Amino acid sequence: MKELGFFPTFIESYFIALGVVLGGSLIGGISSFLTGQPPLTSVYRLSSALRIWAIVAAIGGTFDTVYTFERGFLNADTKDLFKQFLLILAALGGAQTGALIINWLTQEHITS
DSSP: OOOOOHHHHHHHHHHHHHHHHHHHHHHHHHHHHHTTSOHHHHHHHHHHHTHHHHHHHHHTOHHHHHHHHHHHHHSOOHHHHHHHHHHHHHHHHHHHHHHHHHHHHHOTTOOO
8 A cells, every 4th residue: 555645644634533523523422412412512512522543533543643753752753743743733623623612612611
């Protein structure tokens, strides 16, 4: 299987994190509706809780990332270290964008 280049992987990392937050929150909202819980409040809470898992899913697990950081530090391979940092940054951005969209849709941050 051919390995993707850096830029497609960068964009993929962003959208995987975005999809995990949006999809997980909305599906969780459906389940809370079916169980009689307030769905918008549940969607908002889930979007906050799913951010870290979205980042982990987007970077492909933690062991590959740790190995890349180890190789970057010990072998002075700063190019791979910088690429991995940018992939984590893209995943952080995707998770934050998803949480912000959920925040806008639910308007849970607005107090009366």
